[in-house]
Amino acid sequence: MKIGIIGGGAWGTALAQVAAAGGEIVRLWALEPDVVAAINTGHENPVYLAGVPLAPSIQATGDLADLAGCDALLVVTPAQHVRAMLGGLNAAGKPLVLCSKGIEAGTQLLVSEVAAEVQPDAAIAVLSGPTFAHEVAKGLPTAVTLACADEAMAAALSARLARPHFRPYASTDVIGAEIGGAVKNVLAIACGVVEGRGLGLNARAALIARGFAEMTRFGLAKGARAETLAGLSGLGDLVLTCSSTQSRNFSLGKGLGEGRDAAVMMADRKTVAEGAFTAPVLQQAARAIGVDMPVVDAVCALLAGQADAEAVVGALLSRPLRAESL
Ligand SMILES: NC(=O)C1=CN([C@@H]2O[C@H](COP(=O)(O)OP(=O)(O)OC[C@H]3O[C@@H](n4cnc5c(N)ncnc54)[C@H](O)[C@@H]3O)[C@@H](O)[C@H]2O)C=CC1
Numbered sequence: 226m227k228i229g230i231i232g233g234g235a236w237g238t239a240l241a242q243v244a245a246a247g248g249e250i251v252r253l254w255a256l257e258p259d260v261v262a263a264i265n266t267g268h269e270n271p272v273y274l275a276g277v278p279l280a281p282s283i284q285a286t287g288d289l290a291d292l293a294g295c296d297a298l299l300v301v302t303p304a305q306h307v308r309a310m311l312g313g314l315n316a317a318g319k320p321l322v323l324c325s326k327g328i329e330a331g332t333q334l335l336v337s338e339v340a341a342e343v344q345p346d347a348a349i350a351v352l353s354g355p356t357f358a359h360e361v362a363k364g365l366p367t368a369v370t371l372a373c374a375d376e377a378m379a380a381a382l383s384a385r386l387a388r389p390h391f392r393p394y395a396s397t398d399v400i401g402a403e404i405g406g407a408v409k410n411v412l413a414i415a416c417g418v419v420e421g422r423g424l425g426l427n428a429r430a431a432l433i434a435r436g437f438a439e440m441t442r443f444g445l446a447k448g449a450r451a452e453t454l455a456g457l458s459g460l461g462d463l464v465l466t467c468s469s470t471q472s473r474n475f476s477l478g479k480g481l482g483e484g485r486d487a488a489v490m491m492a493d494r495k496t497v498a499e500g501a502f503t504a505p506v507l508q509q510a511a512r513a514i515g516v517d518m519p520v521v522d523a524v525c526a527l528l529a530g531q532a533d534a535e536a537v538v539g540a541l542l543s544r545p546l547r548a549e550s551l
């Protein structure tokens with residue numbers, strides 16, 4: 226069996242390692258020629274996943290045509306680049322597993338909705354959950370949601386990608402699995418702000434719980450299932466990303482909380498903090514369907530430089546008191 230992975234960042238490389246651990250032939254497409262060369266000759270991705278020895282059976286390429294013979298494809302580029310990448314593929318009749326977390330700017334489409342437009346004849350699936358790439362690549366225990374509308378396909382893909390340390394849970398709720406991953410990145414920025422301002426662990430826990438209420442309101446309005454949002458790809462990933470500076474989104478928020486400038490921090494990074502791209506489009510999407518997301522609004526104001534961290538925290542704390550509910 227031959228699996229193609231599109232995206233040689235930290236997560237695509239870690240997933241290549243997972244696939245190779247099960248004996249799959251792995252073709253990994255990466256944008257940067259130096260990443261392709263380093264994986265093929267040194268069996269390491271020093272740019273995005275430094276320090277993790279990779280299986281020698283992972284073959285990297287800079288040419289998407291080299292993935293033509295693969296019988297399943299994993300898409301792992303940043304969400305804003307997925308449309309362009311999918312345009313260069315022929316995935317008709319093949320499983321197309323989307324592993325990016327975000328919402329497309331301009332269209333407000335989830336990645337699976339983008340894929341349905343560009344590759345209407347592919348079997349679209351989503352893999353999402355609490356998964357820091359370094360831990361997965363090192364073989365530490367990890368569980369994910371693997372969602373596909375076709376239940377048998379969800380089960381087959383789960384079985385194909387399962388490893389002793391990597392445990393997919395099958396689901397048919399594609400939209401639910403995606404919404405958790407996209408929204409938690411924005412909430413992780415907010416939790417980073419709490420950390421950066423030294424507001425304490427009570428505040429972080431409150432933000433996770435009220436942030437989860439926002440995720441649930443939005444998700445249910447978009448047709449997600451409550452149990453998916455409360456599962457690995459929703460609450461599970463929210464807890465992970467809101468708890469550690471290993472998260473790029475959390476660390477971006479921490480910098481904002483410390484008074485640093487969003488644009489300067491983003492320009493300094495080669496890696497992607499998806500929440501910064503998702504926040505404004507999520508805000509638009511929520512407003513369009515009348516869903517109130519005050520934490521997301523606060524993150525948007527901070528990222529756009531419309532308010533400082535002290536002001537947005539003050540505004541959140543002075544909202545009118547109300548009953549605890551969604
Ligand atoms: N790193 C992680 O632990 C996890 C990441 N993800 C998701 O996976 C996706 C990819 O993230 P990472 O692998 O972490 O990326 P990364 O931050 O490690 O690297 C950035 C990636 O973006 C690629 N890129 C930049 N410009 C591009 C373009 N014009 N076209 C195509 N690709 C381009 C780079 O080649 C590189 O592969 C994101 O949506 C992220 O949310 C999901 C789970 C875990």
Ligand SMILES: O=C(CO)COP(=O)(O)O
Nearest residue numbers: 354355356357472473474
């Ligand atoms: O999605 C992730 C963990 O599940 C990675 O989080 P960051 O993108 O915030 O680093």
